[in-house]
Amino acid sequence: MDVNIVLGQAGIYLSLIASLIAIGSLVKEIINKRSSKDWAFSQLNKSIKIWMPLILIGVALSVVSMEHALLSHDFRIAYVAQNNAIQTPLLYTIAGLWSALAGSILLWLFILSIYVFLFYIKFRRSNSPVIIYAQLINLIIVIFFLFLVAAPANPFIHTVGAIPADGAGPNPLLQDNPLVAIHPVLLYFGLVGFTIPFSITLGRLFAKQSDVSWQKTTRFWMILPWSCLSLGIIMGAWWSYEVLGWGGFWAWDPVENAALMPWLTATAAMHSGVATEERRILKTWTISLILVTFTLTILGTYLTRSGVVESVHAFSDSNIGIYLLVAIVAIVLVSLFAITFLAPMISEKDKAYLIQGEVSKSAAFVLNNVLFLAIALCVFVGTVYPIIIEHFSKTISIGPPYYDTLTAPFALVLLILIAVAPVLSYSPIKLNALGNKLLYPALAAATVSVLLVLSGFSNAVDIITYSFATMGIVVAVIQLIKNFKRSKGSIIGTFLGRKGGSMIAHIGILILAISIMSAVTLGQRGDLNLYKGQSLKFDNIRFTFLSLSTKNNPQDTVTNAKILINHNGPYDPAITIFPNQTQGIGTPGIYSTPFEDVYITLSELPSGSSSQSIVLGIVVQPFIFWIWTGGFIIFAGGILSLIPTLTKNRVRKKTASKTELTELSKIN
Amino acid sequence: MTKIESDTEQENTSSNHAKLSRFLWPIIFLALIGSVTYAYLKPTVMTPAQRAISLESQVKCPACEGQSVENSTAAIAVSIKAKIYQDVLKNESDSQILNSLAATYGQDIYLSPHGSSYADLSWIIPTVLIFLIVMFLSGTLLNRKYNFISFVKKKDLQGSESKSKSQHSKKLLYIGFSLVAIGILYFLGLALGLNLPGKRNTGSQFSQTQLLEIANFQASVGDTAGAITTYKEVLTENSSNTEALTEEGWLISQNGTKTHNKNYVALGQALIEKALSYGNDNAQAHLYLGTIYLLDLHQPTLAADQYKIFLSLNPPQNLIAASKPEIIQAFTSLGEPIPSSLR
Amino acid sequence: MVTTDNDTTENNGQDRQIRISKQRILLASTILLVILGIIGVLAYSPAATTISTPSPLLGKVAPNIAGNSITNGSYVSLQNYRGKFVILNFFASWCTPCFDESPALITFAYNHRKTNNVAILGIVFSDTSSRASNFLKSVGATWNAINDQSGSIAIKYGVSEPPETFLISPSGIVLAKFIGPVTLAGLNEAIGRYQ
Known part of the structure; x- marks a missing residue:
């Protein structure tokens, strides 16, 4: 008997048992406490204290056995024989874990259990019902992936027949470039991470907690996956550029779209989430976006792993598609139920929590959401529609010209928005005040546009992109300078926290916009x-x-x-x-x-x-170089905003915004 | 305490700011709108290679997994690229070139779907859905009595407020804003090259006859490249101008002979044949074609056929005289008697 | 980030009674139906690779082909084959499935040698004439083949990758298209349908 197979399987079953027991104690607790009005779960965390670490340990054990099998070229395991060869270099041997379907699901599970464990550690002392529900939902999702690894996508299956002397080796496209070792892991850290915001949000709805501080918690858990996903998508583009040999970096391929769709909705959710946190508006809307994001990650997993789409990135045909579809149905049912029947109970009915003014931060967030959602919708239709049509035995191809035509107008408006929105405040702003705030950035934009025309540019879209991207960068830098002044010259206070990190991310996005536009139109x-x-x-x-x-x-x-x-x-x-x-x-x-x-x-x-x-x-x-750089800057922005600024600054900011308000009312 | 200081400071700067602002904003708007409009109106001439690439990017490589012909190096993609380039040089329209491919590969060779109701739906569905989202969100946003996307009825929140005049004027403002927004989107669409009404056409300032004269002059002084470009300009206006087709074809085939490039010879031949397809009585074209058959393709039989048609059309004497040796060569190599008009 | 203590929140919604409006339920159920519809279709979707569009050439006059045969140098034109069924076979020496399908083609030609109503014409796809004629010799094929150097014949017939095979009627109409290697049974079945 093969030690790697035994340990690998044992790890999976260990986790399976541990998570079943944990779920059991959670359910028992919920049933017991729900009848009484006492929602204190102080005892609960003791009862799952042993089981939560065991889940992670079990999964880690099987990941380690798989890596050990790959490194020792253990061709008794069919997965190793198919995806590894004695000649395979070390890096691609390690990357063998995620170079085919069964292994990639195992990696997904591993990252999922890391997130779930971190969540448990963070809230182990909390006695809130939201956390209990969230833990329960996390565990159910873990069980689902454990089931996939244990049954339909089991990587620990013994080679049938004679054990080969050498394996087939990974797909040649996958042993060309070291990026193949990084970008899938980053993507998974992104996509899998959206599980936590999903479970907190559902937990909040089931526990009927209207407190917006939960929104803050949710957004916090969204930033890390969002940053990883952003960088992962860009690294994937870099990989295609370096390997596929056509000189492009984005082809609107169904698999690329599968990662882009959750990114778009997550970005929308992060923006509207800020409005919810600070002004208690867009509550149900933000919740819906978070639930949609998670649904889209599972849909993306389905698209890439069921063989329904043609793509250079897709995994080969497999039988896990149907299970993923069942999962999607379950997620959709639960989410729709929660939004329809539970969300009204936590939404604000007070007039004070309505959107104020058309030229205000909240209105800008709404417009941002409309645009992101519109782009996501076009991508969704373009990706799924051909599959649906095949069912009626028609074939159509949807490719770059379709997506470019449909999404470009929204992307351009988004670019203009990113150049204006950061200076807005929640209270309506008068046009002169806005004019004053935007004067220098707009001056920069106008200068750029005139210079471009003088140097012979003849593409109107290019000129719009460059001018407004410049304006956006100037706006972001001005905001950073304000942070700097506010934190009394502390570099830490300038770049850390949401206000600093988000502006860094904006700069990254704008660099990306300029460089992509240049590559596409000036190539x-x-x-x-x-x-x-x-x-x-x-x-x-x-x-x-x-x-x-x-x-x-x-x-x-x-x-x-x-x-x-x-x-x-x-x-x-x-x-x-x-x-x-x-x-x-x-x-x-x-x-x-x-x-x-x-x-x-x-x-x-x-x-x-x-x-x-x-x-x-x-x-x-x-x-082209700046596309990848832009990706790293976005990632850095995300990570920086995770690190909270000093509490002192926070207090000062609050007073500052209050004085700002009174000042404005004076002007009015 | 430091807070207040900085605030007064800000106020001072902001009053200076306001003056500057009033003065600068019109200039900024003018510069932005002016430069974008200028760039948009500035005529852009696409080289044949650029046009070919833009067409290649609209066609799926039939042997690949969802890549465009432009992005593929598969054998068939290379052939399709060559065909598109030749068709572009023949001055066929975009839709002619793409349709000829769709006629043999099927409509799904288009990467932006069209040509069937199923394909149209792929455009209609997102447009309608986005329209619904915008209506839904802007409705709830602009009509502030709605709580955002939670379905609270108007009267629950309306209270006793009645509609004032200012609200009416605000509505007008919204209508104005949406009209401007629609205008901007339309302009963006045009800028993106969508086929919306009002799309700009680049035309030349010279008449066709003038252009032909220029081209003939260029050819006579040996500026072959210039002449070819001018003929092409004629053909962009009127793709069935037989004189331009014939002359351009001849120049290209001559070029091919000089550089030993068979593709150019074939292309020139194709252009002349295209000219003949518009009317078989083009003596010049038959003469050129005959010479290409004789000297470049070494097919005297076909050459003699062309020369016979040429002579039957009663061409001017100077034309006959210029090509006398070639015509005689063709007939003698076949052992046929030399027609009387040549003696 | 702060861990929140929600027990004391004034807005704890447990006791709130909210009437869910009909519109809300209607919207939710519409969305549900649409999503379930999409998922239902996805659940029964075939794998992407099994689908190919029928050739638009079927039932139309076969585009003419003319050129010199690489096997004996003679001038060959598709029009000269009128009156016979023509098997138009796109192949290349580098294509393994082409090698695999050649016995089927040879047997098919042999079976029809007496009636003499079937001709096979090879079209060389992206290959040199010498390699292609060596390939034909090595598999024992004797039929004519034309080298499609520029790929223009392949484009006229909407060919993506060899092997692809067309069945053309005695009157010059495209009757069938085979993508991938042909089988003897497939050829017999197709020709039987039109005889």
């Missing part, structure tokens, strides 16, 4: 026909073809060209041909600077090895 594409030793220019860049070599390996044939880009390099774009595959896999050569990326691929294999001529595909795009 140049072309082909060069080069003979060995020849040197030709494209877009004022000189390409010199030095040599071509072909290596026949047992598992593949690699053709490699050495190319000088100006005087840098040599860069070596390659084509790898695997037997039984009609299409070769191209590996690009990338010369990257902060100003410009030169991306070269071997377009065509030379016909006959003697001819020594190649067709070089060239993509020259500006500012």
Whole structure:
């Protein structure tokens, strides 16, 4: 018997038993206490004290056994035999855990149990019914994934028949770039993390707690997953750029969309959540967005893991799709029930908690939500509609032109909003006051637009993007300077907390907007026909073809060209041909600077090895480097806002906003 | 205490600010609107390669998993790219080029769906849903008596307040605002290149005959590249101008002969054949085609056929004289008698 | 972040009586129905790879093909095959499934040698003439094949990847399209339907 299989399975069943017992004691407690009016659960946390850590330990045990099996190339396990080979480098061996379906569900479960455990630790002394319900919901979700790992997606299955001497190795696309080891983990930390806000919110509704401080707690637990998801999506884009060989970073592929949809709704929820926290408005709305976000993460899991969509990122066909659909139905039923029947009990009925004024922070949050939701909706329809249509035996393709046309107008309005909204306050603001606040940022925008026109730009959308992104960055910097003044020159007070972190995240988003727009509209594409030793220019860049070599390996044939880009390099774009595959896999050569990326691929294999001529595909795009940088800045913004500023500052801010209000009323 | 100080300071600066603001805002608006409008109205000429790339990005690579032809290096994608580029050089319209692909691959080759009611639905559904969301949210927001998205009836909150005149004027303001918003969205749509009414057409200042004269002159002084561009300009106005098609085709095929590039020869031939498809009595075109068959494609039989049609159309003597040696070569290599008009 | 103590909150909603409006329930049930509908369809969705659109060429006149045969250099035109069923086979020497399907094609040609009412015409997809003719020789095929160097024939026929095969009627109409390797049974069935 294989030790890895035994330990792996044992871990899963250990967790399964522990979580069942924990659920049992929670349910017992709820039933006991619900009848009485006493909602103190002081005893409860003692009863689950042993079981909560055991769940994490069990799952960790099976993750460790799987990693051990991968590292020791234990081909007695079918999963290892299919996704690992003796030759596989260490990094991709470790990444083997998430390079195929069964392992990826195990990783999902592992991250889920980490989050659930952290949540337990954080609230172990709380006696609030909200926490009890939230723990219960967490555990039910854990049980569901434990079931998936134990039955339909079990990675610990013994190889059928003779044990192979060597494994098949991971998918060739997955052993090309180290990013493959990072970006899925980040994505999972993002997607899985939305479980906690979901359970707190449902817990709040079941316990009928209208206190908005719960909203604060929810948003806190949303920031970490949101940051990870943001960076994960950008790292995924980076991976496609580095590996797929077409010079782009986003293709509106169903799998990319599956991660983008929860990001969009989560971003909306984080914004409206601020309004709920500070002004008790948009309560039900924020709750709905949080529930929708979690539903979309499970829908995304379904789309990527059931084989219903065609994508380079999708996992192969599997049988877990139906279980995920059942889960989605359950989530939708519970969420809709909660929003319809429970949410009215905690929503504010007082006139004081209505939106005030059209040019105010709350109105800006509403507009922000409309725009994010509109984009999410377009992405949802574009992703799901073709699948639905196939059912009526029609096929249509929905690709980049569709998404670009539908989402671009909303994205542009969002860009204008991000440049204006941070200076608004909750009380309505007069236009002159707004004009004063926005004067310098708008001046910057106008200058940029005039400079662009003078330097010959002829794309109106480009000019709108650059000007308003500049304006947004100036606005964000001004807000940061205000933070700096407010915290009396403390750097910590400037960047930490929600006010600091959110502005950093805004700057990241705006850098992203500028760089994406530049890459898309100012990029140049072309082909060069080069003979060995020849040197030709494209877009004022000189390409010199030095040599071509072909290596026949047992598992593949690699053709490699050495190319000088100006005087840098040599860069070596390659084509790898695997037997039984009609299409070769191209590996690009990338010369990257902060100003410009030169991306070269071997377009065509030379016909006959003697001819020594190649067709070089060239993509020259500006500012690609800043896309990835923007991703890191967004991540940093999220993390910074998690770290609370000093309480002193908080008190001062409150008084400051009060004086601001009185001042405004004077002006009025 | 420090608080108050900073507040007065702020007030001082803000009064200076206000003066500056009144003066600067009109300039800012003017600069922003002016530069965007200028950029929008500035005629942009797409090179054939750019046009080809934009078409490639609208077509799915039939052998791939959801990639566009532009992004794929699969064999068929490479062929489709070549076909699109040739069609662009032949000055076919975007819809002609895309439709010819959809005719053999099916409508799902389009990455932005159209051509069936199912495809139209994919545009209608999100539009309607977004419209509903906007109505729902703006309704609850603008009509402040509604509590936000919780379905509290108006009268529950209305109290005894009656509608005042200021509320009416506010409504007018909202209508104004929404009209402006619609205008901005429309403008954005135009800027994004959507096919909305009012889409700008780039036209040239010269008449077609003038352009043809320019092009012929350019060709006669040896500016082949310039001549080809000018012929193309004629063809963007009127894609069935046979003279431009014929001459451009000839120049391109000549270019191909010089650079030993068979693709150019084939392209030139295709353009001349296209010119002939609009009318078979184009003597010049038959002459050019014959010469291409004879000298570039080494098919004297086909060349002789073309020359026979050419001669049957009673061409001007100077044309015959210019190509006499080629015509005689074609007939003699086939052993056919040389027509009387050549002697 | 602060852990909250909610027991003393004045708004603790347990005792509040709220009437849920009919509109709210109506909206919720509409959303529920739509979502359940979508999920129902998803539950019965086939895997993405099994679906392909029927060729728009079916029932239409086959686009003409002409060129020199790579097998014997003679001039071949699809029009010259009128009066016979034509099996138009797109293939390449680098394509493994093309190799797999060749026995079926050869047997099919052999079975119809007496009636002489079927012709096979190969179209070389993205390959050199010499490699393609060597491929045909190695599998024992004797039919004509045209090299489609520019891929224009493949585009005319809406071909994505070899092997793809078309059945063309004696009058020149496209009757059927096979994506992937053909089988003898498949060919017999298709031709039987129109004979």
